[in-house]
Amino acid sequence: MSDAHGAAGHALRQAAALIEEFNRSGDRRPLDSAVGICREALRAAPPGGPVPAACRAALRSTLVMRWSAFRDRRDLDESITEGQALTAGPAPDEQDFRLLGRMLADRHELTRDPADLAAGITALRRAAELPVHGWDNRPFILDTLGGLLAERGGATGDPADLAEAEHLRRVALTLLPEDSPELPTVRNNLAATLRHTAELHRDPARAREAVDLLNAALRDTPAPRRPQALLHLATACRTKAELTGAPADIEAMVAAHEAALAAAPRGHPLRARALTGLGVALRLAAEHTDDTEPLRAAVALLGEAVRETPEVSRTRPHRLNSLGNALHRLGERTGDAALLDESVRVLRAAVAEPSPQEEGHLGRVANLALALRERYHQTGDLETLREAARLARPALNAPRTARDSDTQLANLGVVLQTWYDRTGDADAAAEAVEAARRVLARTPPGGAERAMRLNHLGNALFQRYESGGDPADLAESAAMLTEAVERTEYGTSEHADYLHNLGLSQLTGARAAEDPTLLNQAVTTLGRSVWASPPGAAPTANRLQSYASALRALHAVTEDPAVLLAAEDAYRQVAGITALPAARRVRAAYSWGIAAADAGRWEQALDGFGLALALLPFSIGRRLTRDDQEHGLTSVQGLAADAAACAVHLGRLDQAVLLLEQGRGVLLGRTISARAELERLRAAYPDAADRFVELRDLIDALDPAEQDTDERHMLAARWEDLVTEIRTLPGFGDFLDGPTTAEVRACAGRGPVVLVYTSPYRSDALVLLPDRVLPVPLPGAGLAAVEAQARRLDTALAGAAVPDGERAAQETVAEVLAWTWDHVTGPVLDALGLSAPPTDGVWPRLWWSPGGPLATLPLHASGHPGDPSRTVLDRAVSSYTPTVRALAYARARAAGPPPAGRLLAVVVPDAP
Numbered sequence: 001m002s003d004a005h006g007a008a009g010h011a012l013r014q015a016a017a018l019i020e021e022f023n024r025s026g027d028r029r030p031l032d033s034a035v036g037i038c039r040e041a042l043r044a045a046p047p048g049g050p051v052p053a054a055c056r057a058a059l060r061s062t063l064v065m066r067w068s069a070f071r072d073r074r075d076l077d078e079s080i081t082e083g084q085a086l087t088a089g090p091a092p093d094e095q096d097f098r099l100l101g102r103m104l105a106d107r108h109e110l111t112r113d114p115a116d117l118a119a120g121i122t123a124l125r126r127a128a129e130l131p132v133h134g135w136d137n138r139p140f141i142l143d144t145l146g147g148l149l150a151e152r153g154g155a156t157g158d159p160a161d162l163a164e165a166e167h168l169r170r171v172a173l174t175l176l177p178e179d180s181p182e183l184p185t186v187r188n189n190l191a192a193t194l195r196h197t198a199e200l201h202r203d204p205a206r207a208r209e210a211v212d213l214l215n216a217a218l219r220d221t222p223a224p225r226r227p228q229a230l231l232h233l234a235t236a237c238r239t240k241a242e243l244t245g246a247p248a249d250i251e252a253m254v255a256a257h258e259a260a261l262a263a264a265p266r267g268h269p270l271r272a273r274a275l276t277g278l279g280v281a282l283r284l285a286a287e288h289t290d291d292t293e294p295l296r297a298a299v300a301l302l303g304e305a306v307r308e309t310p311e312v313s314r315t316r317p318h319r320l321n322s323l324g325n326a327l328h329r330l331g332e333r334t335g336d337a338a339l340l341d342e343s344v345r346v347l348r349a350a351v352a353e354p355s356p357q358e359e360g361h362l363g364r365v366a367n368l369a370l371a372l373r374e375r376y377h378q379t380g381d382l383e384t385l386r387e388a389a390r391l392a393r394p395a396l397n398a399p400r401t402a403r404d405s406d407t408q409l410a411n412l413g414v415v416l417q418t419w420y421d422r423t424g425d426a427d428a429a430a431e432a433v434e435a436a437r438r439v440l441a442r443t444p445p446g447g448a449e450r451a452m453r454l455n456h457l458g459n460a461l462f463q464r465y466e467s468g469g470d471p472a473d474l475a476e477s478a479a480m481l482t483e484a485v486e487r488t489e490y491g492t493s494e495h496a497d498y499l500h501n502l503g504l505s506q507l508t509g510a511r512a513a514e515d516p517t518l519l520n521q522a523v524t525t526l527g528r529s530v531w532a533s534p535p536g537a538a539p540t541a542n543r544l545q546s547y548a549s550a551l552r553a554l555h556a557v558t559e560d561p562a563v564l565l566a567a568e569d570a571y572r573q574v575a576g577i578t579a580l581p582a583a584r585r586v587r588a589a590y591s592w593g594i595a596a597a598d599a600g601r602w603e604q605a606l607d608g609f610g611l612a613l614a615l616l617p618f619s620i621g622r623r624l625t626r627d628d629q630e631h632g633l634t635s636v637q638g639l640a641a642d643a644a645a646c647a648v649h650l651g652r653l654d655q656a657v658l659l660l661e662q663g664r665g666v667l668l669g670r671t672i673s674a675r676a677e678l679e680r681l682r683a684a685y686p687d688a689a690d691r692f693v694e695l696r697d698l699i700d701a702l703d704p705a706e707q708d709t710d711e712r713h714m715l716a717a718r719w720e721d722l723v724t725e726i727r728t729l730p731g732f733g734d735f736l737d738g739p740t741t742a743e744v745r746a747c748a749g750r751g752p753v754v755l756v757y758t759s760p761y762r763s764d765a766l767v768l769l770p771d772r773v774l775p776v777p778l779p780g781a782g783l784a785a786v787e788a789q790a791r792r793l794d795t796a797l798a799g800a801a802v803p804d805g806e807r808a809a810q811e812t813v814a815e816v817l818a819w820t821w822d823h824v825t826g827p828v829l830d831a832l833g834l835s836a837p838p839t840d841g842v843w844p845r846l847w848w849s850p851g852g853p854l855a856t857l858p859l860h861a862s863g864h865p866g867d868p869s870r871t872v873l874d875r876a877v878s879s880y881t882p883t884v885r886a887l888a889y890a891r892a893r894a895a896g897p898p899p900a901g902r903l904l905a906v907v908v909p910d911a912p
Contacts, residue, residue: 008051011041012058019062028070035062053089056082057096064099073110079103087123097127098141105148114155121148142172143186150193154200162200165193184225187217188232195236198243202449207240227270230260234277242284245492250285257281275305276319283326286333288493295330302326306346320350321364328371335579337378341714343371365391366408369415378581382422389419389428406449410439410456420463429467432460451487454480455498462505474512478505490532499529500543507550516557523550530570541574545588548574552595561599568595568604575611586615590639597642597761602649609643613662638783639663641757641852648764653773654741657766657884660755661739664851664883677735681726688726695722739885745770747884747891751845754828755884756854758786765828768884776831780823783853789816790853820862824854825872834875837868845877847887 018034021027038059045052063079066072083100086092104120107113124145132138146168153161169190176183191210198206214233221229234256241253257278264274279302286294302323309316324347331339347368351361372388375381392415413435420428436457443453458480465473481502488495503526510518526547533540548570555563571592575585593608616639640663647656682689695718726735745768747753753768756778763781767774796812799805829835834844848859860878863871872878881887 008041008045008055011037012054015041015058015062019065022065028066031062031066031069035059035066038062053086053091056086060086060099064103067103067106076103076107076110080107083123087126092126094127094130094132094137094141097123097130098137098144101127101141101148102144105144108148108151114152117148117152121145121152124148136175139172139175139186140182142168142175143189146172146193147189150196154196157200162193162197166190166197169193184217184221184229187213188229191217191232191236195239199239202243202444204240204243207236207243210236211240227260227263227268227274230256230263231270231273231277234260234281238277238281238284241281245288247288250288253281254278254285272305272308272319273315275301275308276322279305279326280322283322283329286329290333292330292333295326295333298326299323299330317350317364318360320346321360321367324350324371325367328367328374331378332374333579335378335581337375340371340375340378344368344375347371363408366411370411373415373418376418376422380581380583385419385422388415392416392419393431406439406442406453409435410453413439413456413460417460417463420467424467426464426467429460429464433457433464436460451484451494451498454484454487455501458484458505459501462501462508465508471512474505474509478502478509481505493533496529496532496540496543499525499532500540500546503529503550504546507546507553511553519550519554519557523547523554526550541577541580541584541588544570544574545591548591548595564595564599568592568599568601568608571595572608575608582615586612589615590642593642593646597646602646606643606646606650609639609646610659612639613643613659616663638759638852641759642761644755644757644766645759645761645764648762648766648775653766653775656764657744657755657768657773658739658741660757660766660849660851661744661884664849681732681735684731685726685729688722688729691722692726739888743888744768744884747888750891751847752832753847753849753881753884753887756824756828756848756850756859758783758852758854765824765831767828767832774831776828778824778827781854785823786853786857789819790856792816793857814865817858817862818864820857820859821864821870821872824857825859825862826870829872829875835869837874843877844875845879847879847881849881849883849887 015034015037018030018037021030022034038055042052042055042059045055060079060082063075063082067075067079080100080103083096083103086096087100101120101124104116104123108116108120124141127141128138128145146165149161149168150165152158153165169186173183173186173190176186191213194206194210194213197203198210211233214229214236218226218229218233234253237249237253237256241249257274261271261274261278264270268274279298279300282294282298282301286292286298302319306316306319306323309319324343327339327343327346331337331343347364350364351368369388369391372384372391376385376388392412413432416428416432416435419425420432436453436459440450440453440457443450458477461473461477461480464470465477481498484498485495485502488498503522506518506522506525510516510522526543529543530547533543548567551563551567551570554560555567571588574580574588575592577585580588589608589612591608593605593612596602596605596608640660643659643663644656647653647659678689678692681692723735726732729735748768748770752774755766755768757764757766758778758781760783763778763783763786765776765778767776792812793816796809796816799812800809832844832846838844850857850859860872860880863873865871868874881890
């Protein structure tokens with residue numbers, strides 16, 4: 001036995017000498033030799049007695065040293081194996097449990113394995129219970145144990161773990177002498193626990209204490225460790241600012257992150273982390289201002305952080321997520337679709353890299369869903385919104401931990417609210433209410449975010465009322481939103497937003513109850529939401545538009561012209577916000593025109609309608625599928641007719657024709673315009689024409705069913721850039737623009753073209769002649785009357801297929817044809833002097849171009865049966881065209897050579 005003791009002692013002394021050499025030189029080779037000697041000593045030690053334990057302890061400690069220096073996972077695993085053997089032995093001491101707990105904590109940091117976390121806590125609890133021999137490690141044991149408990153409490157939400165973690169780290173701090181070099185580290189760790197608890201419980205007091213501790217720790221931190229300490233302080237300042245929202249705290253947050261970045265110059269290992277911190281801080285600060293410069297700076301900083309982060313780094317998804325959020329907010333603020341596309345691309349990468357079980361994944365999914373939702377708001381792309389809803393629904397029902405932010409759950413509920421807005425999906429409305437209730441239930445009564453959670457629930461209840469009509473939902477919605485307003489300070493954007501939502505709830509209630517008192521209350525609330533915008537910030541488009549809608553409702557009751565004028569002004573302001581998506585501006589400009597036209601203010605109405613028509617092509621761009629483009633046009637049916645009516649009131653007949661041409665057949669007109677312009681482009685710039693055709697064909701080949709939304713948006717952006725480039729070419733500044741007056745009149749060379757429209761403001765036929773426009777007023781063809789005749793015709797045609805219904809259907813059809821002659825076609829033919837069948841055998845020709853409900857009436861067949869003097873068929877040869885430009889295109893195609901290689905074969909049975 002003495003030989004074994006001697007051999008082991010000699011080996012361990014050799015190992016100790018090699019360790020000393022490593023400490024002096026940093027050369028790994030002596031340390032590797034020490035590990036080998038300890039392994040051999042343990043292998044050679046006889047079983048039983050103190051020798052194996054001493055050799056195992058030496059091997060464990062040497063492996064811990066090599067792991068700490070070179071981070072080789074094999075050393076970590078082996079040190080844990082040996083440590084577990086030591087603590088299972090006959091007489092483990094405090095060091096055995098302490099080092100085992102520390103190594104298990106390190107492995108948990110790598111693997112996130114809950115078993116390592118639990119085992120580490122158990123080991124450190126035992127270390128804290130055992131007597132200390134020599135140097136008192138108790139402060140460090142308690143501090144490390146507190147860190148592991150905080151980690152577990154953060155993952156599970158167990159308040160007992162979090163409370164114990166805070167207590168242990170406070171005790172650890174008291175056990176250290178004031179001159180201890182470890183004092184800053186323990187202060188930092190306690191501050192980290194306080195910050196985490198503050199985030200979890202939305203507790204500003206703990207966040208303030210964390211900042212105070214870190215400021216104190218910073219004063220005693222040696223220079224090499226100051227960058228890390230500054231980052232800790234900056235992170236705590238950000239938590240404090242998020243919880244309080246105070247301007248001074250926001251400024252302190254940005255300043256702290258700027259100091260942290262200044263301490264980490266290029267090449268510093270903490271540079272990427274400091275860049276990320278400042279980028280996120282600037283994005284948060286931008287939430288409290290209309291200035292986009294902080295967001296632009298945030299995007300630049302976060303982009304640099306991503307570029308400096310290795311592809312395989314565990315922090316890369318987090319940094320991609322931060323960059324994607326900043327791009328989202330900047331794209332939302334500026335209306336720049338390219339930024340939103342980039343945001344979606346970056347957030348997809350953030351979601352794709354980790355496994356769904358990895359920490360923070362649910363938050364990244366929520367952020368991607370929000371970015372997709374915003375892209376839908378800007379473009380109207382239903383498939384984008386559908387994907388956002390697909391992401392939101394599973395995430396709402398996924399198992400949640402305390403680390404999953406309630407904000408993420410709330411945001412996912414907001415996505416479903418938007419899905420309901422577009423689709424009317426009642427299940428989505430109900431799910432959004434459930435999500436909002438869950439979040440509110442988890443929000444402390446005095447928490448700074450309670451007002452926001454009340455607002456979310458109020459909005460969700462409002463939508464469920466719209467879906468199901470339950471008055472209890474509307475009443476609860478108003479109660480939630482009222483409390484949200486009461487919890488916020490006047491002059492903040494939150495207060496204005498919550499007032500707006502409350503006003504919408506009140507307006508809906510007033511309409512349902514037909515109560516003028518409630519209507520006045522809603523108008524007042526929505527007006528306050530406009531006036532309550534933060535100092536220096538313009539009222540948002542949502543607030544202005546809702547206020548205008550409430551004023552319109554009030555005008556319908558009071559008929560006060562001042563109220564209508566105020567509504568017109570609010571709509572005009574919304575239409576002028578250039579950062580808004582084109583579709584939003586179109587609707588606002590259309591509403592502006594309607595308000596002015598209802599007051600007989602034709603000039604102002606024409607300004608509104610004209611702006612809406614000018615923006616219309618941009619609102620249904622190639623980013624959308626054909627179905628979405630058509631859906632986008634449904635909200636502005638009648639726009640072209642209303643605009644033309646105002647122009648006719650002002651005596652501007654040529655402009656009225658161009659307005660009808662501009663607003664009718666928008667999708668068809670775009671196709672025809674592209675084909676016609678392509679020939680001109682190819683003659684002058686064949687390379688540009690080839691690129692134009694290639695890109696057009698790629699877009700047209702996309703299959704909406706394949707949900708390739710990102711590719712469609714990417715190709716559409718390239719299309720927009722190409723059109724802009726072509727318009728810079730000499731002679732092509734008007735590329736794809738609408739036709740000119742001369743081009744339109746040229747189409748009347750073979751016979752009159754009759755543009756017929758009906759509007760609440762007047763109805764006319766505008767007869768296009770080679771030298772002028774002939775107006776034919778149609779006072780009997782008002783919008784309501786035309787729609788009634790269109791419904792009669794539709795009902796009759798359906799009834800003709802029913803047994804015994806044919807005779808009644810024929811009578812109705814005859815009455816509709818006679819009405820159409822009396823009020824539409826007869827006045828036009830009389831104005832053209834076509835009062836009887838031609839006597840020379842040369843039949844005059846004309847082209848009808850009806851719009852709106854007039855397009856459903858058979859103008860060519862109209863007349864009084866049995867009276868040849870009063871039928872269109874007995875006076876002229878009729879043709880139709882959806883637009884004047886379509887007629888010009890058809891004629892040009894007919895005049896050209898027939899396409900090569902095509903054959904139309906018609907099979908005729910029993911041909912002679």
